[in-house]
Amino acid sequence: MTINQIAQILEAEFICCEENKHNEVHSACGSDMMSDVLAYVKDQSVLITGLCNPQVVRTAEMMDMVCIVFVRGKRPSEEAIALAKQKGLVMMTTQHRMFSACGLLFSAGLASGN
C-alpha cells in the first residue's frame, strides 16, 4: 500500500514530508522501545510509535524506514520534525491507540515483515 493509504486508514494528519505520500510500503513495526526496533526490525519501512523525541527519527533513519506514525494523537518535538524534514521522512499523527492502529493496518494487508 502507499503511505497515503496508511494515512486514510488511520484517519491520520500529515506532519511533514507529505510530498512523499505516494511511496509504496510493505511492512511495519510498532514499538515505543527504540532499542527493540534496532534489535529486531529487518526490512519494515513504517514505524508506529508513541515516542516523540528526535531519536525516533534517528532510529528510523538507521533502519532505512520511510514513514513514522505517531499514535494517541501525539506530536513529535520541533527538533524531531526538523530532522525528519532533512531526511524526507514522512510523519503523521493518528488518534488511534497503538493496538488499534497496528490492527487496522495489519487487516488492510500491511505485513509485519521478517
Added chain:
Amino acid sequence: MQHIHLEYDVDGNNFVSAGQATENVKFCLKGLGINPQMIRRIAIAMYEGEINMVIHANGGKAIADIYMDKIVVQLVDTGEGIADINQAMQPGFSTATEDVRSLGFGAGMGLPNMRKYTDEFEIESTVGVGTHITMTVKF
C-alpha cells in the same frame, strides 16, 4: 593502504545530537556505494554505541576507518567503565535509569546488538578509567 579516517566528539550532555556521528558515517558509506545491508549493520552498531556513550559515559569519541574491504569503528570513552562485561553483554541487562527508558532506550540490547550486527567485536573496560570498543563489518 589508503583509507578514510573519520573522527567525532560525541557530546555527553546532548541526547538530541546522539547519532550524528553515525549519520555522517552512513552518508559517507552510501557515497562509496557500499552494500546497504552492510551499511545498516554498522550503522545500528555505531548508533547503539553513541547512545551508550551519551547515557552511561558522559560522551566520548567515535572513530571510523573505512578501508576497501571493511569498516572499523572505535568508541572510546572515559566514563565509569563496566565492572562485569559478561553481565553487560547479556540481552536485557541494563543499568539505565527510568529517565533513559522513557526516551526509548535502556532495554539492555545495546551491547548485544553491537556484537550481533558486526563481524568482529572487542570490548575493553576498566572501572574508573573508561571503555574502548572496536568493531568491524566486512564488506
